[in-house]
Amino acid sequence: MGETQLSAVEAELYDRQIRLWGIESQQKLRAANVLLIGIRGLGSEIAKNILLSGINSLTILDDGVVTEEELLKNFLLSRSSVGKKIAEEVMVKAQALNPLVKIVSDTEAVGKKDMDFFEKFTIVIATGIKTDLLLKIDKACHSKNVKFICGDVFGTFGYSISDFQEHKYIEEQIQLKGKKRDHKGEEKQTVKVENTINYPELKKVVILPNSKQSIEGIKKKKRRNVLFFVMLTLIEFRNRHNRNPSITTKNEDLKSLQEIKSEIFQVYDIDPAKVNDDIFDLIFGEVVPACAAVGGVIAQEVIKAVSQKEVPIHNVFLFDPITYNGTEECVGA
Known part of the structure; x- marks a missing residue:
């Protein structure tokens, strides 16, 4: 975990979101170390949103090489990046999004990582990898109390699946304030309610x-x-x-x-x-607007999971390739 205390510079930079979700949530984000597996079209959108949220560190794990096709869907790359390691080539533009976040590039194949590698992170985000490896990573995360979310975009179809284990969160609810009334009607108050969701592996x-x-x-x-x-x-x-x-x-x-x-x-x-x-x-390729939509949802769920603020999706999100609407499904619980 990183330090939770916000500096004066961070407090000023994150002022708007502190007003949105509170200082405690921002401090939890400040302490979060995030692993992002895959920095392609979808991964670049996820990275953008979580970097702007003010996490402590982001490790980008991808052993791929930049292609001409990748330039069309990944705004973190430049033309000079073709033929080079993608995890290294996204660093400059990614760091420019938020100079206060520590960013690490890792060009080793995810399949070569020991399962203990994943325990040092607060949350692991996985894109673009096969099921057998996904299941191993999720199992490792589950055993070490590391939150996990995976997702992908195929054309204009996209999805995400979360495993936040036993996740406690705070939700603000508006309730009536006793039986008192004023000239405007019944008095209301905002209260914080703690709830728990149990996620399946x-x-x-x-x-x-x-x-x-x-x-x-x-x-x-x-x-x-x-x-x-x-x-x-x-x-x-x-x-x-x-x-x-x-x-x-x-x-x-x-x-x-x-x-x-x-x-x-x-x-x-x-x-x-x-x-x-x-x-x-x-479902062919990675369509950029779909990457932006699904990447925004995944990043939002990461922020919820880390900050423990507001109700997260439990546990599958599906992005309709025809209507462009998103729906939630509770599967396996």
């Missing part, structure tokens, strides 16, 4: 074909948002192909997506007709 949420985990808890809810199963389809595609769907191999990728969708919908007893296969035409 990721392995109880992301259950794919051939998994040993029981799906009965997920199947219990009859009106589950079908975008949840679209999410599982895309996650399984990455697991099997070690990449996201690509526009350069669109026809074969669409065929694979339809096959995976059929498997998942069969496992969960979902009518395939509930999702038109045309939705998969919208």
Whole structure:
């Protein structure tokens, strides 16, 4: 943990948000050490928002190299970055967003990290990695009381899944102030109410074909948002192909997506007709506005988790690629 005491410079810089969520919440953010795995289109939007919030430190873990395509969706890069390590190339513009935050770049592959590596962080954010590794990281975080959130953007579709374990938070509520009345009516007061949400581990949420985990808890809810199963389809595609769907191999990728969708919908007893296969035409690449929307939500959840202020999403967020609306689902709890 970093120091919680705000300096005069920090108090002035963060004045507006201190007014929004209070000095105690800002001090908790000031002490937070955040790990961000993946600094691509979505990751750059997450980084921007949490840097501006005033955390203590941000470690950027990504072993990738900057491509021409990456320049189109990542505002933290410049043309001279092509061919260089992306975690290092985002440093200059990321630091300029908030010079008071310590930023560390790490170009080692996340799969090479020992699981003890993750225990030194307050919260871990993961993007762009396969399920088997996600589950290992979440398990390591769960055992060390480190909060965890993962998410991705596929075209204009996006999602996030949170594991904040036993999360306590403070919510401000307006209540009537006894039976007193004045000329304006009943007096009201704002009170702080403490609540707790228990989050399931990721392995109880992301259950794919051939998994040993029981799906009965997920199947219990009859009106589950079908975008949840679209999410599982895309996650399984990455697991099997070690990449996201690509526009350069669109026809074969669409065929694979339809096959995976059929498997998942069969496992969960979902009518395939509930999702038109045309939705998969919208899942190629990382569309920048979708990255901005989903990145904003993930960063917001990080701030809530760290500051323990206001109600966080419990536990899945889904961004509709057609309507651009976001919905919440409670899965596996």
